Amino acid sequence: MTSSKDAETSRDDDWSTSRFGVDIATTRPGTPGGVFMRQFWVAVYRSQDIAKGEAKPLRIMSEDFTIYRGDGGDVRIVDARCPHRFALMHLGWVEGDDIRCVYHGWKFDRAGQCVEQPAEEEGFARKVKIRSVPAREYVGLVFAYFGDGEPPAFPPWPVRESEGIFDVWNVEHLPCNYLQSYENSMDEVHVAFTHAPGGSHAPLAVDLPIVSAEETEWGLLRLGTRKNGLARVSLHYAPNVTRVIVPPRAGMDGVGGWREIYFNFTPVDDENHLWFIAGHIEVTGAAADEYRAKQADYDRKVAEAPPAGAVARDLIAGKGRYADVRHPDLAVIQDIATQAGQGRIVKREGERLGRSDIALIAWRRILGRELRAIAGGAPRKVWSVAPGDIVPTLGF
Secondary structure, eight states: OOOHHHHHHGGGOOOOHHHHTSOSSOOOTTSHHHHHHTTSEEEEEEGGGSOBTOEEEEEETTEEEEEEEOTTSOEEEEESBOTTTOOBGGGSEEETTEEEOTTTOOEEOTTSBEEEOTTSOTTSGGGOBOOEEOEEEETTEEEEEOSSSSOOOSSSSOOOOSSOEEEEOOOEEESSOHHHHHHHHTOSTTHHHHTTTTOTTGGGGSSOOEEEEEEOSSEEEEEEEOTTSOEEEEEEETTTEEEEEEOOOTTOTTSSOSEEEEEEEEEEETTEEEEEEEEEEOOOHHHHHHHHHHHHHHHHHHHHSOOHHHHHHHHHTTOSOGGGOOOTTHHHHHHHHHHHTTOSSOOOTTOOOOGGGHHHHHHHHHHHHHHHHHHHTOOOOOOOOOOTTOOOBOOO
């Protein structure tokens, strides 16, 4: 485990990117951070948001793509533009499992191979190919592998095998670097303050935990130990996923209790990222029916309320008081306001990190180590999928 002494001495460190010799925040193509992130499957879309025969634009880690679902039901990801005259591929249409460009009718198969060019000579098509990215679906999310060579094992992380309901939350867009949100998910102490106005996290604010963290073959294992000796266990899967137990949503306290979520922080570019959250609640039978009814009512209230991201951006701009906000997605608003409020890419120079920052300090050191290895061509860690028997706990 990383010790509190490590954190105490770090208060005089600036923890800037220069301290690591690499930029720990970027995921641009060709950078050490970009190479690191592209070793893994990354959540890029909700399955429910892409229908058969539909194509849409997709921007991930500063690269542009087209995502579409073929008539056979599989999701495909290819280059954003046709190589003929660079028209946008998502403007075209899906034919079977292929996609045809709207500009001159060039058609590409699932592997990105051009298979038809209506106005060109026979044989030209086989010389033309666009990039195709492996895509798979899991727990209601679309995952993609943007790296070189064969993708790693799939699925990228395990789920609890107990019966219950899996649902996927609304996608949130944050106007800031992904690492700010990933680090926030490692910060257990913020819960007692950031989420205090709404009271949803009150049980976690009874006393402040002593945080400890340990590197594993799959990421980071974090504990928040209370005065009574009980520990809340949370898991951080490399490179950008947090698995944790969280409070029920507003108005759903009496159904199923606290839920387990899988929180994916996906970079759009260095100044924007997306939250993809899959949740598991252990309810069956009549309780499951009651949960679905309350979930539908909750979704209705969210749809009728101002978008959480917009409310958070108003708070950042000084429009309204943080403590006065009442909203069904209050905790989401609070997190967006504090994390995006740090700036598009937070300036880490001058930070005064302490004992409660143990976990994020540990992850920055891991990230810095791996990125330096990539930059220097040195051997790097071979990450594995976490075993299913290591699960998060609530700790009270």
